[in-house]
Amino acid sequence: MIKQSILVTVDSIVFTISKGSLQILLIKRSVAPFKWEWSLPGWFVLESETLQEAAYRDLAEETNVKNIYLEQLYTFSEVKRDPRGRAISCAYIALMSRENMSPKAWSDVSETTFCDIKKLPKLAFDHKKIVDYAIQRLKRKIEYTNVAQYILPKKFTLRQLQDVYETVLDQTIDVRNFRKKIDKIWLVKATWDKEIGVQYRPAKLYTFVNKNIEIVEVL
Amino acid sequence: MIKQSILVTVDSIVFTISKGSLQILLIKRSVAPFKWEWSLPGWFVLESETLQEAAYRDLAEETNVKNIYLEQLYTFSEVKRDPRGRAISCAYIALMSRENMSPKAWSDVSETTFCDIKKLPKLAFDHKKIVDYAIQRLKRKIEYTNVAQYILPKKFTLRQLQDVYETVLDQTIDVRNFRKKIDKIWLVKATWDKEIGVQYRPAKLYTFVNKNIEIVEVL
């Protein structure tokens, strides 16, 4: 009926926060093209799976990252974007808490690393463009939804929550105004637990009220 | 290197406003599958074009609609969404001014029509789901960007602008508050022209200050 041969791939931008910086997961490619260069995790889609399933599967296979939040970002389709032939790539944003994963989890894979978005190396394919777009989307989305929860562990302090906002938006926020706002919109609720193992007054731990993504004007 | 056979298509949701209702462009299919049923305009992507180019080309071929605003919505990839085989569809939102096109422009095509989104017939494939998502996106986007301009002719009255917001958001807005807001955000500027051919006090005509899409909190 129609003769068409376009390859379909997925690429994931896995965001996390560590040591006050916003980071993404990169892989050093062990195959051509762009062999030994850094790229986003991503691979071909199987005929038997949806794009999102492909992104999940690939992340698990390539980096052992599982059970994280995934959302479709954009489908990139420049004709010459892949030297292997005509290929489009559907990009997914993933958010994860750094605590969710021990560093050894991906130690058997050739080379993967989290990289500060302000210190990115040269990337393969059109991945630089994809990353830039992903950062832009994340910045907007964290302001009007409750996605911040996917970057945090289940229980967290208000300071940690504020750190997520400050790091993603790359700006400082007044502590009192931030807490007033968070309080009013019923984003989180206090648990009876407190931080442990710190050498100063421990902070209360909170959890998100709504586990599903919803539209909330946070800032 | 990899054996993969996934068909890639584009579908467009062409929005316009007429007689106080938000409408989308539908086509009565003249080929199987879903022959004689209503569907969104859309077709297979060529190997030599980007997804957006495919959407433009298909709209021109199927409906003679040209030179309109297009933006990528989402890529739908349910495994069984197309009875012809594994196919993913990248959906595009299009916005157009009804004045841009004379009704005869698509009279030679088998059957196309603008349909009130509140009176949609049953649609082929997963097009109902796609349309629902498109409406949701349009409602949000019109509030925080200047995309409304693409639904209007180059010169328009403030009343027409307000009609766009009221129709898309499906709610009434106070005239005075609306104008105060529009005034403050420098969204539009007055021209020296006035409405003609009306049987009452003619309104001033305005144009948008910024032709490119930009983030502006309108409402």
Added chain:
DNA sequence: CTAATAGTGTCTCTGAGACACTATCTA
């Protein structure tokens, strides 16, 4: 008792929303 972070309240100013009348044009 010291060091370190947690946690809280007030004031000002801007903007959102409710609300009704006058101005201007055509026929």
Added chain:
DNA sequence: TAGATAGTGTCTCAGAGACACTATTAG
């Protein structure tokens, strides 16, 4: 001059943002 829509100002209240001190805990 009548009919119809264009066009405009004020008040109230809520929320954003600036700003500094006290509370609690570990060691």
